[in-house]
Amino acid sequence: MARDSLGRALYNPALLERGACGRDAVIRAPLLARLIDDLERDRGVGSPQHHLLIGPRGSGKTFVLRALGHTLEDDPGLADDWIPLTFPEAQYDVAWPSDLWTNCLDYLAIGLARRGRPAEAEEIRAALAELPHDDEVTRAEEAYRLLLDESEALGRRFVLLIDNLDVVIDRLKADQWRLRDLLSTEHRLVIIGASARAIEETYRYDAAFYDFFRIHELRQLRADAVADLLPRLGPPGAAEAVAALTAARPGVLPALAALLGGQPRTLSLLADGLVAGYRAPAPLVSAVLDPLTPAFQARVDRLAPQAQRVAHALATAWHPARASDIATRTRLPINSVSAQLTRLTKDGIVEQGQHLPSPRLGYYLGDRLFALWFLMRCGQPHRRRLMDVATTLERVYEPLDEAAGASHPLFDAAERLRLGRHGEAMATTLTALSLLSARPARDAWAGLTALMRAAVDLGWTARLRELMAEAWPDGRWVLVDRALEIAALGSTDPLTRTAPELRDAVRRIVGAITKDPQQR
Structure with a gap:
């Protein structure tokens, strides 16, 4: 679905009204301001600075591009220098360099018609119709020249706002070096693109677009x-x-x-x-x-x-898993799994990292x-x-409610452990753990935290982890187990085997049960 029940576009910001797009883009206001400042300072001297926004889906990339386009149209100072050419999110029609340049001309014609200049728009469309169809080299050269001629005639430079720029670059693989040569020296064209994944051609040393874009990461x-x-x-x-x-x-x-x-x-x-x-x-x-x-x-x-x-x-x-x-x-055979992981990693669906202490890599979505x-x-x-x-x-x-935990059986187990009554502590712990809900109340969590602190202080973490595994064979308390393992090892290696979104929580638990303030 394109819109939610409130009429907002969840997947296609192009459906939003102009004002709504601006309101949502304000969440990324610092990035928008940096891009605008860069364009304001660009006087058309020297090599142009191109930009690439990288962030997961839903991080606001398209909103930023749309808001930037609106700003370039609405701000008198910027509108005197720049015309935004806003590409749609889908770039399925780009197969050749000429497609990129003719699309630019199409979007320019659409923009001129929208601004009440239909005659100029029709002239561009007529010129597009005259381009050769059977000779790609000539078609690309003439379309590129036509675009620059329009820039001269209008007295404006063009900002190409290209969503899913990775798709365009990938489809023009055979022409990437030629495209770089053109864009490196032509100050009338600036690309500000977006991608949901890092583009290999921008970070591989021998690739066409290495050190070409200024990268902006849209972090959460x-x-x-x-x-x-x-x-x-x-x-x-x-x-x-x-x-x-x-x-x-x-x-x-x-x-x-x-x-x-x-x-x-x-x-x-x-x-x-x-x-x-x-x-x-x-x-x-x-x-x-x-x-x-x-x-x-x-x-x-x-x-x-x-x-x-x-x-x-x-x-x-x-959590991250090894190929085995x-x-x-x-x-599936391990060779088939490895081949699929390689493909999924290349497509940006899977990521990999350390899986310590194993020398093998860990994979995750x-x-x-x-x-x-x-x-x-x-x-x-x-x-x-x-x-x-x-x-x-x-x-x-x-905030930890330690007063509430004082009445919980797990707190009693912690006190018995500190008194050296290990047998009683084990029995009380196992009984209390078996009754503990997978969704603990405040008093239960405070009691469990007190028990973990006692186990860490007295070197009893291995035994506590054994009791937890016995009481919870379904592994529901993996966060607690990881925290105890880190506290016992004095190493954060277990975080490499923990889902990325849960690592901060594990650090917080470690901070609560140890004397290490850096983990709090």
Whole structure:
């Protein structure tokens, strides 16, 4: 679906009205200001500076490009120098260099017609119709020259706002060096593009576009800023809902920001859930992930059958997995798994990293929101895992209520352990752990934290981890287990085996059970 129930475009910002696009782009205002400043300082002398915005889907790339285009049209000073040529998100019609230049001319004609200059628009369309069709070299040269002639006639330079620039660069693979040569010296053309993934041709030393673009990474918004940003991204009533939730349950919003990522699209859906009346982490997670089903399901459907099996295995593993682990889960030959992982990594679907202490790499789905959606769609047990962790994260990110924990059996187990009554501590711990909910209340979390502190102080972490594995064979408390492992080892290696969105929570738990303030 293109719009949500409030009439906002979730997947296609081009459907938004001009004012709405500007409001959403204000979330990326510092980046927008840097781009505008660069264009204002560009006097057409020397090599032009081209830009590339890199960020996951939903991070606001398209909003920034749209807002930049509107600013170039509306600001008198900028409009005297620049004309934006705004490309649509889909670039499926680009196969040859001439396609890039004729598309520029098409968008120029559309813009002129919209500004009340239909005669000039028709002249451009007529000139396009006269270009040769059978000779690509001549067609590309004449289209390029026609574009520069239009720049001279209008007395303006052109900013090419190209969404999904990676698609264009990939499709023009045979002509990349020629394209670089043209754009490196032509000050009348500036490209400001966007991509959901790093483009290999921009970082490989021997590639055509190495050190060509100024890279801008759209990182997720800071968790501590989420409460301030939600009212600006949400529907009416969002400010009141955020204030009420923050007062009653201060751990929910930072927990969900860590789990789901602080991207504008995610926060907009989260604000919708708050206004709808949801307050607990589990229903709010569903409120964010469920509306994304059409886009994410289409992504899965585009994968080949073996690739779908590998992606499914990565999603249900949740944490980074080695190729051998995926082969076991899928029952595919290890060579087939390795080939699929290589392809999925090249396509930007899978990322890889260390998997210490193993010398092998760990693989995981790169778009973590997509990974969580996939996990949720893999059946009730996996959905429950996700919701249990979301609830636990609320406890991790809220102030620890140590007074409430003093009456919990786990706190009693900690006291027995400190008194050296290990047998009693073990019995009390195992009984209390077996009764502990996967979605702990405040007193239970405070009691568990006290027990973990005692285990760390007294070198009892290995035994506590054994008791936890005995009480919770389903591995529901992996965050706690990772924190205890880190505390015992004095090393953060276990974080490499932890899902990226959960690493900050593990660090916080380590900080709460050790004397290391850097982990807090």
